[in-house]
Amino acid sequence: MGKAFAVVLTIITAVSVAIFVSHHWWFPEVASAHGGAMDHQFTETFVGAAIGFILAQLGLAVFAWKYGERKGDTRPIRIFPGGVKWLLVLAFVYVGSEIILLEFVGQKVWAAMYFTPPAADSLQVQVLAGQFAFYFRYPGPDGKFGPIHTDKIDEASANFFGIDPSDPASKDDIVTAEIAVPVNKPVELLLNSKDMDHGFYIREMRIQQDMLPGMQIPLHFTPTKIGKYDIACNQLCGLGHYNMRAFLEVMSEEDYQKWLVQQASLQ
Numbered sequence: 001m002g003k004a005f006a007v008v009l010t011i012i013t014a015v016s017v018a019i020f021v022s023h024h025w026w027f028p029e030v031a032s033a034h035g036g037a038m039d040h041q042f043t044e045t046f047v048g049a050a051i052g053f054i055l056a057q058l059g060l061a062v063f064a065w066k067y068g069e070r071k072g073d074t075r076p077i078r079i080f081p082g083g084v085k086w087l088l089v090l091a092f093v094y095v096g097s098e099i100i101l102l103e104f105v106g107q108k109v110w111a112a113m114y115f116t117p118p119a120a121d122s123l124q125v126q127v128l129a130g131q132f133a134f135y136f137r138y139p140g141p142d143g144k145f146g147p148i149h150t151d152k153i154d155e156a157s158a159n160f161f162g163i164d165p166s167d168p169a170s171k172d173d174i175v176t177a178e179i180a181v182p183v184n185k186p187v188e189l190l191l192n193s194k195d196m197d198h199g200f201y202i203r204e205m206r207i208q209q210d211m212l213p214g215m216q217i218p219l220h221f222t223p224t225k226i227g228k229y230d231i232a233c234n235q236l237c238g239l240g241h242y243n244m245r246a247f248l249e250v251m252s253e254e255d256y257q258k259w260l261v262q263q264a265s266l267q
C-alpha cells in the first residue's frame with residue numbers, strides 16, 4: 001500500500017509540474033514601467049514554490065515507500081526519528097524559511113512601489129469607489145482637489161465626490177467615469193472608497209490595491225503602452241460586484257489634452 005501510494009504521489013507531482021511548465025505565461029503583456037520587475041519577481045516566487053512543492057511531495061513519497069505498511073509485517077509501527085516533536089520542528093523550519101526567503105527577495109519590488117515617493121511631476125487623479133462603480137476626478141487648471149464632503153455625495157445630481165460647488169478649489173475639478181492618462185508620464189492615484197472595501201486592479205499595469213472607506217491610499221505607476229485597459233474591482237463588494245468595472249485609457253499627450261478639454265466641457 002505504501003509503495004503504491006508513493007508511486008501515485010510521484011506521478012501526480014510530475015503531472016502537476018508538467019502542466020505548469022508547459023502552460024503559457026499567465027499575465028497579459030506588461031504596460032507599465034515597474035511591470036517587468038513584478039513579473040520577474042512572480043517567476044522567482046513561482047519557481048521557489050515549485051522547488052518546495054517537489055521536495056515536499058517526493059519526501060512524502062520516500063517515507064511512504066520506506067515506512068509504509070507491508071503485508072504480514074509484524075514489526076512495531078515506526079515513527080519519525082526523534083518523535084513527533086522533531087517532525088514538527090522540521091516542518092516549521094522548512095515552511096518558515098521558505099516564507100522568510102520569499103519575503104526577503106520580494107520586498108524590493110514592493111518597496112519600490114510603496115516606499116518610494118511618486119515623481120514630482122506625477123499626474124494626480126483621485127479615484128472614488130462605491131457600490132458598484134468607479135469615478136475619477138482631475139484637479140483642473142489650479143492643480144488642487146477640493147475636499148470630499150461625504151454628506152454632499154448625491155448620485156441623483158451626479159455629485160459622486162461630494163463636491164461643494166461654492167469651494168474655489170473644487171470649481172474647476174473634472175469628474176469622469178473613465179480615466180485617461182498620457183503615455184510615459186508618471187501617474188499618482190489617490191484611492192478612496194465611500195462605502196466598503198473595494199479593489200483597484202489593472203492587470204496590464206501590474207497594480208492592485210484595496211480601497212477603504214476613511215482612507216486615501218496613494219498608488220503610483222507609469223504607463224508605457226497606449227491602449228485601453230480594464231479596471232476591475234477585485235474585492236467581493238456586494239451583489240453588483242461582477243459589474244463593477246471601468247477603463248483606463250492610455251493616450252498620446254496630444255489626445256489626452258483633447259480628451260481633458262472635452263471632459264471639462266461636460267461638467
Ligand SMILES: [Cu+2]
Binds near residue numbers: 130132233237
Ligand atoms: Cu467593488
